[in-house]
Amino acid sequence: MDRETLIRAVAAGAIVLAIMFGWKYIEPYIFPPPKPAAPAEKAPAKPAPEKAAAAAPEKGAAPAEKGATAPAPPAPAVTAPVLKAAGAAETAAKPIVLGSAAYESDYDLEAEITPRGAAVRRLTLSRCRFFRSVADQHEPPDQRAAMNLVDPSAPFAAFTIPELRVRLKGAEDWSPVPGLDRAAWNVESAGAGGAPAVLAIPIQDSDGRTVLTVRKTFRLLPRPKPQEPGAAPPPEYQVWVKLEFVPVGDSVEKIQYVIEGPPAMPVEGGRSMMPTAVAGTWKPGGVEAVQVPGKDVKKGDPLPPKQDLAATQVAWAGQMDKYFAVVMIPQRPAGERQEAAVHAEAPPLEAAPAKETFAASAEVVWYEVPKGDQAELLPSVRLVSRELAVAPGQPLVSEVLVYAGPKDFDLLERYYGNLGLDKLIIWATPCCFIPVPGVDVLSRLLATLLDAFDKVVLNYGIAIIMLVVLLRAAMHPVTRWSTRSMMEMQKLGPKMQEIREKYADDKERMQQEMAKVGGFKTLTGCLPMFAQMPIWIALYGALGAAISLRHAAFIPAEWLPGGTPFSMFLQDLSAPDMLVHWKTPFFLPGRDIPIIGTYIISGLQSMLAGGAGGITSFNLLPVLVGGSMYLLQLVTPQPAAAGANPQAAQAKQMMLPMSIFMAVMLYGLPSGLCLYISASSFLGFFEQRYLKKKMGTGGPGGREEQEKSAPKSPPKPQPPAERKSMVSGRAKSLGEQVEAWLRNLMTPPEAKRGDDDRRGKGKRR
Numbered sequence: 183m184d185r186e187t188l189i190r191a192v193a194a195g196a197i198v199l200a201i202m203f204g205w206k207y208i209e210p211y212i213f214p215p216p217k218p219a220a221p222a223e224k225a226p227a228k229p230a231p232e233k234a235a236a237a238a239p240e241k242g243a244a245p246a247e248k249g250a251t252a253p254a255p256p257a258p259a260v261t262a263p264v265l266k267a268a269g270a271a272e273t274a275a276k277p278i279v280l281g282s283a284a285y286e287s288d289y290d291l292e293a294e295i296t297p298r299g300a301a302v303r304r305l306t307l308s309r310c311r312f313f314r315s316v317a318d319q320h321e322p323p324d325q326r327a328a329m330n331l332v333d334p335s336a337p338f339a340a341f342t343i344p345e346l347r348v349r350l351k352g353a354e355d356w357s358p359v360p361g362l363d364r365a366a367w368n369v370e371s372a373g374a375g376g377a378p379a380v381l382a383i384p385i386q387d388s389d390g391r392t393v394l395t396v397r398k399t400f401r402l403l404p405r406p407k408p409q410e411p412g413a414a415p416p417p418e419y420q421v422w423v424k425l426e427f428v429p430v431g432d433s434v435e436k437i438q439y440v441i442e443g444p445p446a447m448p449v450e451g452g453r454s455m456m457p458t459a460v461a462g463t464w465k466p467g468g469v470e471a472v473q474v475p476g477k478d479v480k481k482g483d484p485l486p487p488k489q490d491l492a493a494t495q496v497a498w499a500g501q502m503d504k505y506f507a508v509v510m511i512p513q514r515p516a517g518e519r520q521e522a523a524v525h526a527e528a529p530p531l532e533a534a535p536a537k538e539t540f541a542a543s544a545e546v547v548w549y550e551v552p553k554g555d556q557a558e559l560l561p562s563v564r565l566v567s568r569e570l571a572v573a574p575g576q577p578l579v580s581e582v583l584v585y586a587g588p589k590d591f592d593l594l595e596r597y598y599g600n601l602g603l604d605k606l607i608i609w610a611t612p613c614c615f616i617p618v619p620g621v622d623v624l625s626r627l628l629a630t631l632l633d634a635f636d637k638v639v640l641n642y643g644i645a646i647i648m649l650v651v652l653l654r655a656a657m658h659p660v661t662r663w664s665t666r667s668m669m670e671m672q673k674l675g676p677k678m679q680e681i682r683e684k685y686a687d688d689k690e691r692m693q694q695e696m697a698k699v700g701g702f703k704t705l706t707g708c709l710p711m712f713a714q715m716p717i718w719i720a721l722y723g724a725l726g727a728a729i730s731l732r733h734a735a736f737i738p739a740e741w742l743p744g745g746t747p748f749s750m751f752l753q754d755l756s757a758p759d760m761l762v763h764w765k766t767p768f769f770l771p772g773r774d775i776p777i778i779g780t781y782i783i784s785g786l787q788s789m790l791a792g793g794a795g796g797i798t799s800f801n802l803l804p805v806l807v808g809g810s811m812y813l814l815q816l817v818t819p820q821p822a823a824a825g826a827n828p829q830a831a832q833a834k835q836m837m838l839p840m841s842i843f844m845a846v847m848l849y850g851l852p853s854g855l856c857l858y859i860s861a862s863s864f865l866g867f868f869e870q871r872y873l874k875k876k877m878g879t880g881g882p883g884g885r886e887e888q889e890k891s892a893p894k895s896p897p898k899p900q901p902p903a904e905r906k907s908m909v910s911g912r913a914k915s916l917g918e919q920v921e922a923w924l925r926n927l928m929t930p931p932e933a934k935r936g937d938d939d940r941r942g943k944g945k946r947r
Contacts, residue, residue, distance in 0.1 A: 201772060262355040264388045265348055269365030270297070277303065278372050278379045280402040285309045285323035288404045290419050291586060294334070300367040300381040300398045301339030305332035305421070305444070305508065305586050308405075312588065314450070316733045316754040331508050331586050336445035337549060338363075340508070341423055341584070344564070348385065348394060349436040356438070359385055362396070363442065373400070378422075393433050397426040418597060419587025423510075425580045432574035441582065443563035444501050444508040446476060446551075455504040455726070459561035461544045462497035462509075462602050469497050469602025474546050476560040478553070485548045491563060492544040497601055499544035499563045500585075505729050507589055507606045510565055512539035513581040540580040542568040588729045591626070609723045621716060625723035633730060642755050643736025646854055650861045653717060654869065661866075665873045668818070718859065725852040731756045736857070750799070755854035758792060760799035767796020792850025801849055803856035808845030810863035812837060817870040 275297040281289035283306040290311070294304035307329040313319070318326035332340045342363035347356040365383060373379035378401035385394040401422040427437055446457035458475040472491055491499060500509030546561045565582070572578050585603065587593070594604040609622035628649070635645035654661075678696060685692035725731055736752040743749060750760040770787045773779045791797050815837045848856050 201775065201778070262353050262357040263350055265357045265359045265385055265393070266388075267359055267361050267365045268384045268386050268392075269361070270368050270383075275366060275369060278369070278400075280373050280379060280400060281404075283308050283328045289402065290405050291402060291421065292328075293400065293402055293421060295373075295379050295381075295400055296339060297367050297369055297381060299339055299342040299363040299365070300383070301342040301363070301442075302332055302400070302421070302444075303339045304330060304334045305340070306330050307506075307587070313733075316735075316750065316757070319733070319735075319739055319753070320749070329506070331447060331506055332444050333448045336448075337551070338442065338445055338562075340442065340444040341510075341582075342442045343396070343398075343425075343439055344442050345440040346385075346396070347438050348434055349569075350393070350433050351435045367398070370397075376404075378402075392430045394430060394437075395426075395428040397428065399424040399426070418593060419585055421584040421586060423582045423584060425582075427570075427572065427578040427580075429572050429574060429576075429578075434572045436569050436571055437567075437578065438569050439567050441510065441565040441567075443499060443510055443565065444586075445562060446560040447501050447503045447506060447508065449503065450505075456558075457560055458502055459491060459500075459546050459563045460502050460507070460509070460606065461492040461499035461563065462605060463492045464495035464497050469605060471602070471605035474561050476558055479550070479557050479559045481550075481552065481557045483550075483557070483559075485550065485559070489546040489548075489561075490543060491546050494543065496539075496541040496544050496565070498585075498603065499565055501561075501563065502589065502606055504726060505589055505732050506587065507603075508584065508586040509603065509606070510563075511583040511585065511601060512541040512565060513583055514538045515579070540567045540570060541565050589727070590729050591629075607727050609727050621720050621723060624716060624720035625727065628717070628721055629724040629728040629730075632724070632728070636730075636734075641736065642731060642734040642854070643752065643857060646755070646858050647861050650858055650865060653714075654862065654865050657714075658869070661869060662873060665818075665870065666877060669874075669877060714862065718855070721858055722851065722855050725756050725854045731854060734854075736853075751802075752853060755857070756852050758799055758801045758850055759803045759853035759856065761802040763799035765798070767791075767798050769796045786846070788850075789847055790849045797850075801853070801856075803853050803860060804845045804849040804851075806860045807848055807856050807863065808841040810860045810867065811844055812841040814863045814867045814870065815841070817867055817874065 277297075278295040279292065280295065281287075281292045283289075283292035285308070287308060287310070290308050292304075292306045292308070293302050294306075295301070296303040309323055309326050309328055312329045314327040314329050344363045346359040346362055348359060349356050362383065367381040367383045369380075370382055371377060371380040378399050380397065380399050382395055382397040384392040385396060386392050399422075401424075403420045403422070406418060425439075425441075443459075446459075449457065456476040458473050460471055460473050462469040462471050474489065474491060496512065498509045498511045500507060502509075543566045545564050545566060547564060548559055549562055551558045551560055567580065570578055570580075585598065589607050591604055591607055594606065598604070609625040631649055631652075632642060632645045635648045636642050639645060639648070681692060681695045685695060732754070734755045736755060739749075739753060742751060742753075747762045747764065750763050752759050770783055770790070772783050773787065775783065787797075848859070
């Protein structure tokens with residue numbers, strides 16, 4: 183980079199920084215705030231419209247007699263009896279706790295059930311397998327902050343019945359029953375000793391007679407014991423919710439209700455994935471997953487209307503984040519399935535499961551959560567039942583299996599594969615909004631390789647470095663061929679510059695002559711990087727989907743000082759490396775600048791923070807990535823000398839800005855990905871030095887000096903039909919044959935005929 187270009191870059195950077203930090207002082211002068219309106223004069227009070235209408239009799243009407251009252255409006259026709267939920271008198275009943283989140287317990291989950299709405303207010307994973315943040319690993323096991331899948335601070339509880347309507351015999355319409363999600367239910371069983379928790383509430387008419395009793399049962403299954411070979415798969419991370427609608431008398435004909443799913447899951451620190459509503463629908467080829475993620479909005483924006491998530495054929499519905507999920511799986515009637523293992527037999531794919539279970543559809547209802555000066559619009563999932571007929575004296579039973587646990591592919595495929603819960607795992611996201619085919623398969627393969635290496639070395643960081651060595655060794659022939667091609671292009675630099683000057687006015691002839699001397703070889707130098715790009719994308723997907731990499735450390739925690747900003751360094755390969763971290767997030771200034779702040783500064787903030795809000799750490803590995811890529815570009819052979827090729831000189835000047843851009847783009851991404859790229863770049867640096875030395879450009883003993891010092895021998899005769907290389911007089915390599923084929927394919931027919939005519943004239947002469 184020359185002196186003038188450096189001065190321009192520094193000046194541009196200074197101007198950008200001045201605008202970013204000084205916009206809040208400049209904005210009042212450019213866009214002055216509106217002046218407050220002058221206070222309006224106090225107008226005389228006017229009578230209310232209703233009173234005015236009553237005071238002024240209608241024109242032409244006879245005056246009313248003294249003491250007479252206006253006639254009441256006619257009452258609307260009653261089409262459905264009024265029903266209400268008769269809640270318990272004690273509204274402050276103690277919550278019921280099922281299971282245990284203790285480190286040494288027999289349960290994977292702990293559920294806190296509140297009598298208000300008969301709902302799950304808190305659902306916590308056992309500390310024996312998961313905890314909230316990587317900082318908790320320094321704490322004793324039972325003092326670690328537990329991972330809540332349903333957080334008690336959420337706006338609403340899970341698995342309530344917000345809507346219930348009843349069709350009574352002889353009624354012209356449905357009777358809604360409001361308040362079931364707010365009323366205090368009667369506790370019939372508190373779940374002591376591992377027993378299920380049972381809550382009930384009566385539904386009464388306007389005369390106080392009970393027409394229906396709604397009963398809800400929660401049962402938490404313990405952690406499965408090791409099974410014998412051939413035994414049915416045990417349940418894991420399961421909560422059973424059973425609804426019973428018991429008619430009193432024979433007045434109830436039909437019912438229809440809605441089950442509220444879990445609220446949006448709390449976002450983990452450093453995770454970029456927004457809480458997402460998800461549903462599975464039955465298709466002829468299996469289960470297809472549909473996702474609706476949350477989004478950032480302005481405070482006070484109107485909420486969107488309800489949205490159908492799965493209109494028909496509902497297999498399951500719930501919430502998920504990067505590594506965990508809570509989904510509701512509607513069940514078939516108890517007489518048509520196995521009680522101990524519901525998932526042991528999959529329903530037929532050609533049949534309509536919506537007719538086999540109570541669920542008719544799944545819908546999304548939006549709610550707003552404040553987030554600083556903005557807000558988050560989060561989705562809530564609801565299961566909508568069909569219109570279910572009620573037989574007199576027979577309870578109507580609907581059951582829901584709730585899976586609340588990690589998005590572990592082996593677990594989901596083994597126990598819930600027939601339900602398609604493995605579709606909860608997103609192995610690869612579209613790159614630049616363009617889905618890359620096959621990347622999901624490659625991501626899963628890389629995750630499997632990392633797990634295999636980790637079983638050997640017991641460290642995922644070392645496993646990533648082993649993966650780098652394996653892939654670099656597999657790509658060494660490609661790198662060697664690319665380096666040789668680029669070095670030959672360096673020798674052809676003067677010839678190519680001569681062609682450019684000779685045919686400057688004839689672009690088509692210039693391309694033909696450049697192709698004859700090997701112009702296609704300029705693409706081969708970037709081949710190793712292009713070959714590694716799918717691996718980078720797939721590894722990013724694997725790091726974001728494999729639950730085994732969550733809280734996987736590279737440096738042992740006991741090597742780092744506790745209680746300091748350095749105690750988080752490389753303790754979670756699925757998050758930034760956090761060499762120095764702080765609690766108060768830092769936001770780039772100037773985000774309120776019109777257009778620039780929305781599209782440039784906010785995008786830069788998102789890259790630096792990994793899409794998770796403000797910047798909370800200084801990350802070292804992205805800086806090493808930029809430095810290692812710059813070193814690799816320095817030793818990589820260029821297609822031609824900078825003085826002979828303006829494009830090469832421009833590419834050389836862009837080496838440093840591109841390295842800085844890569845460091846910024848990777849700053850907020852998982853440290854495991856940065857570790858892979860930096861290790862691959864450093865290994866590529868030493869590989870290039872080795873290849874250049876072996877091929878004669880790196881020092882004494884190279885191939886070129888050996889060829890010069892060797893005695894000259896007459897060239898061996900070649901077969902007349904064998905094609906020769908235009909570069910060194912040897913037989914064409916496979917790469918050169920591919921170039922010749924591409925050149926022949928891209929040459930227009932007119933040019934081919936011209937070459938044939940010239941070749942024929944030469945033969946005649």
